[in-house]
Amino acid sequence: MLPAINLASTIPRTEAEGPGLRYALWVQGCPLRCPGCCNPHYLTGRPARQVSVESLLAEITQTPGIEGATFLGGEPFSQPEALGALAAGLRRAGLSVMVFSGHPLAHLRARPAFAPLLTQTDLLIDGPYQKDQPDTSRRWIGSTNQQIHFLTDRYRELAGRWPSGETVELRLRRSADGAVSISMNGSPSDDISALIRATLRRKP
Secondary structure (H helix, E strand, O other): OOOOOEEEEEEEEEOOOOOOOEEEEEEEEOOOOOOOOOHHOOOOOOOOOOEOOOHHHHHHHHOOEEEEEEEEOHHHOOOHHHHHHHHHHHOOOEEEEEEEEEHHHHHOOOOHHHHHHOOOEEEEEEOOOOOOOOOOOOOOOOOOOOOEOOOOOOOOOOOOOOOOOEEEEEEEEEOOOOOEEEEEEEEOOOOHHHHHHHHHHHHO
């Protein structure tokens, strides 16, 4: 039986985490501890939301309008068996799979344990996040050291003409008790993040 996916959070429809409209999922747990990680609360391997591969596959494939899913973290390759099975199901359904990993591709290929997910990945962004090397030219990429790998023909047309600029999304949520929260996803530069925070702090 496949292990449950230790899931940190999801966004069912986003354009800030890869090509097209995508279902983004962040897993809980990462051994790499990159300084300046944008999701430090996802680093510990504590149990978060435990979700079966079957239920998450059904949820994603029933999301209207998406062309694929993006796995982020945390570190997706810390859960290669379960996420590999999920990725295989998504690709059978005609959806693409994009993965962000702090591990270099050569390291992933050298470890057979990573194969279940790696062999089901269409588009891989590899390399540890480097906070002193922010990438503001390639859309969806966190730092300039990170590399883009087209592991299948899906999206290969983007080689040499990767989209430029930054994409940031803000979401407002109201809880059952009426409290409103704001969340942000994407890879904003420091000046964009500062502008957003300053705008949100302004009184009407």
